[in-house]
Amino acid sequence: xxxxxxxxxxxxxxxxxxxxxxxxxxxxxxxxxxxxxxxxxxxxxxxxxxxxxxxxxxxxxxxxxxxxxxxxxxxxxxxxxxxxxxxxxxxxxxxxxxxxxxxxxxxxxxxxxxxxxxxxxxxxxxxxxxxxxxxxxxxxxxxxxxxxxxxxxxxxxxxxxxxxxxxxxxxxxxxxxxxxxxxxxxxxxxxxxxxxxxxxxxxxxxxxxxxxxxxxxxxxxxxxxxxxxxxxxxxxxxxxxxxxxxxxxxxxxxxxxxxxxxxxxxxxxxxxxxxxxxxxxxxxxxxxxxxxxxxxxxxxxxxxxxxxxxxxxxxxxxxxxxxxxxxxxxxxxxxxxxxxxxxxxxxxxxxxxxxxxxxxxxxxxxxxxxxxxxxxxxxxxxxxxxxxxxxxxxxxxxxxxxxxxxxxxxxxxxxxxxxxxxxxxxxxxxxxxxxxxxx
Numbered sequence: 001x002x003x004x005x006x007x008x009x010x011x012x013x014x015x016x017x018x019x020x021x022x023x024x025x026x027x028x029x030x031x032x033x034x035x036x037x038x039x040x041x042x043x044x045x046x047x048x049x050x051x052x053x054x055x056x057x058x059x060x061x062x063x064x065x066x067x068x069x070x071x072x073x074x075x076x077x078x079x080x081x082x083x084x085x086x087x088x089x090x091x092x093x094x095x096x097x098x099x100x101x102x103x104x105x106x107x108x109x110x111x112x113x114x115x116x117x118x119x120x121x122x123x124x125x126x127x128x129x130x131x132x133x134x135x136x137x138x139x140x141x142x143x144x145x146x147x148x149x150x151x152x153x154x155x156x157x158x159x160x161x162x163x164x165x166x167x168x169x170x171x172x173x174x175x176x177x178x179x180x181x182x183x184x185x186x187x188x189x190x191x192x193x194x195x196x197x198x199x200x201x202x203x204x205x206x207x208x209x210x211x212x213x214x215x216x217x218x219x220x221x222x223x224x225x226x227x228x229x230x231x232x233x234x235x236x237x238x239x240x241x242x243x244x245x246x247x248x249x250x251x252x253x254x255x256x257x258x259x260x261x262x263x264x265x266x267x268x269x270x271x272x273x274x275x276x277x278x279x280x281x282x283x284x285x286x287x288x289x290x291x292x293x294x295x296x297x298x299x300x301x302x303x304x305x306x307x308x309x310x311x312x313x314x315x316x317x318x319x320x321x322x323x324x325x326x327x328x329x330x331x332x333x334x335x336x337x338x339x340x341x342x343x344x345x346x347x348x349x350x351x352x353x354x355x356x357x358x359x360x361x362x363x364x365x366x367x368x369x370x371x372x373x374x375x376x377x378x379x380x381x382x383x384x385x386x387x388x389x390x391x392x393x394x395x396x397x398x399x400x401x402x403x404x405x406x407x408x409x410x411x412x413x414x415x416x417x418x419x420x421x422x423x424x425x426x427x428x429x430x431x432x433x434x435x436x437x438x439x
Contacts, residue, residue, distance in 0.1 A: 004329050006039035009321065010074035010099075012046045012067055012090060013081030016055055016310035017104060017131070021078065021317050023056035032318065036325035044070045046081075055310055071097060076324050078317060079103040080131075088112050095119045095127070100324040100334065102317060104131030110206035110222040113213065117337040126327060126334030128320035133207045134159055134289040136312035137305040138319070143214045143293075148338075151296040152215040154255035156438055159207040161287030161307040162189045162198035163230050163250040167272070168285050170238045171247055177233060189287050200229035204252050204270045211291070212254035212268040217341035220254075220268050224345040228271035237432050240358060240403060244386075246274035247282045251437055257346050265346035273437040274356055281438060292438075349412035354383070354439075356405050358432035359421060363398040367426045371402070374424060378417040381407045399428055405436070 011022055025032065025042050033039045045058065046067035064070055067090055071077055077094035079087055079101065087108050094101050096119065103109070109116070109132050120127045130140045134157070143152070158164050162184055169180035181199070184190040190198060197203045205227040212220040230250050241248050254268045275282050280302050284290040289307025294300055306312040327334065361367050368385075375382055384405035406414065422430045 004038040006041045007036075007075040007325050007328055008041050008043045008073055009076045009078065010043055010046070010070045010094075012070075012077070012079045012087070014045050014047050014052075014054055014058065014063070015080065015082075017313045017317065018045070018078075018080035019054045019056040019058060020310040020314035021080065022058045022062070024311075024314055024318060025321070026058070032322060036322045037329040038325050040321065040325060043074065046070050068093065071099065074099050075328060076321065077101050078321065079105060080317070081105075082107070084108055084111060088116070091116060092119055095123060095125050098123055098125060100126045100128065100327065102128045102131075102320040102324060104129065104313060104317060106132040106203070106206040106210060110209040113210070114219050114339075120334055121336040124333030126324060127337075128324055129210070130320050131313050131316035133210050134291060134303070135161075135305070135307040135309060136315045137289055137291065137303050137307065138316070139211070139291050139303050140214065141319075142301075142303070143211070147293070147295060147298065150298050152256075152293060153296055154294040155211055155215055155253065155291060156281060156294075157207070157211065157252040157291040158249055158281060158284050158289055159211075159252045159291065159307065160198055160201075160204045160250060161289055162195065163201075163204070164284060164289070164307075165189050165287040166199070167230060167233065167238075167248050167250065170233070170235060171242065172285070174235070176235050177230070196229075199231050201227045201250065201270045204250060208252040208254060208268050208270055211252065212266060213339070214337075215254060215293075216256070216266050216343055217338045218266060218343040218345075219339050220266070220345060224268060226267075226269035226271070226348045230272050233272050234432070237358075237434060240432065241274050241356075241434070244274075244356065244384075244403070244405070245277055246356075246436070247277055248272055248434065249275050249281060249284070251275070251281075253437065256343075257350055257352075259346055259350055263344065265344040267346055267348070267351050269348065269351065271435065273435045275438045279438040349410065349415075351411040352408050353411060353414070354406050354408050354436040355414045355418070356403065356432075356434050356436055357418060357421065357430065359402045359404065360399050360428040360431055361402055362426055362428060363400050364426075370424065370426045371404075371421070374420050375406075375417060378420060379413045380409045380417045383407045401431070
């Protein structure tokens with residue numbers, strides 16, 4: 001029997017996720033109350049338009065356009081409207097009023113997370129954000145709690161469903177990037193007006209900043225995340241990857257690195273990369289997400305599931321709601337975010353990886369020797385070399401395509417090698433450069 005008073009829950013936003021949160025809370029409130037140890041009363045839903053069509057049936061009297069009044073008296077405030085403002089201002093108001101806050105706003109956390117966490121700590125409130133990364137997949141709580149006693153070495157993640165859907169279509173169906181994007185748009189995975197937040201890697205970079213900050217106990221600003229999107233990925237690259245035993249994925253990567261002076265730091269980056277088809281991430285298809293963690297004691301762990309979707313993401317929000325309610329029942333201040341490590345963010349040039357480089361070269365004696373010398377001069381060694389059938393270049397001269405896989409080297413040396421190849425008289429064109437990760 002629940003003896004604790006009812007907790008007042010205010011909700012900001014009734015889009016695809018917010019509407020499902022409200023609907024599920026109203027439908028399963030009694031069951032959630034038993035789990036939480038307190039009744040959960042949805043006191044209102046702040047929206048821009050109270051008469052707009054919703055994806056779930058919610059009593060009209062719950063809607064209001066006055067978010068600030070709704071915050072007053074709320075024990076738990078759920079922000080699901082997205083964007084930076086007015087979300088930031090309203091969350092700060094809620095925290096300063098003593099309310100716990102639940103948000104799925106990855107852009108806000110990646111941009112103003114430190115400010116929000118400090119505000120929560122000052123008043124003893126708690127900021128929950130399981131829904132901000134990878135939708136329904138429980139990844140924030142395992143990193144913050146379950147793995148708090150371990151030492152994370154590396155995280156590889158597929159954290160954007162739209163780009164994974166596009167790259168998967170290119171690999172499995174043979175669609176071009178433009179065709180796969182059109183399919184994704186038709187199915188509702190990509191924004192019709194502007195899909196660049198997904199295709200240019202902005203969404204994944206925001207999630208990478210959040211994961212890196214949490215996993216390595218260091219504040220990682222969004223601008224410190226190296227970002228490359230998928231718009232340059234071609235069907236030829238996808239097919240070459242398949243022949244070599246790889247699949248192309250847009251990866252969010254954060255890992256510990258050591259600089260030349262032995263100082264430990266971290267790298268956070270997003271780019272399309274080759275992943276061996278034997279790696280668990282290669283089996284992540286359509287719009288699914290997955291996060292692969294390499295921990296010192298726990299070893300390799302992978303979290304897989306729906307990275308988006310209204311009802312799926314609502315599951316993560318309601319999990320945070322139950323946790324917040326339990327904290328109220330038990331009492332005590334919220335637990336502050338851990339940024340004690342304060343590791344430096346190391347430059348991209350220090351990252352060690354492997355490249356797969358495709359070249360169009362002139363067909364004449366001495367080409368392979370010249371290319372081998374060029375690699376040696378840059379301090380990069382060749383691991384594999386495959387030559388395709390002869391063709392002709394733009395001026396009609398005979399040419400061949402070489403696909404070269406390198407051994408691991410620093411990004412600085414690998415990038416310098418690509419530049420030198422492009423300037424070489426035996427290379428007609430550098431047609432493709434992709435990094436190899438996950439091995």
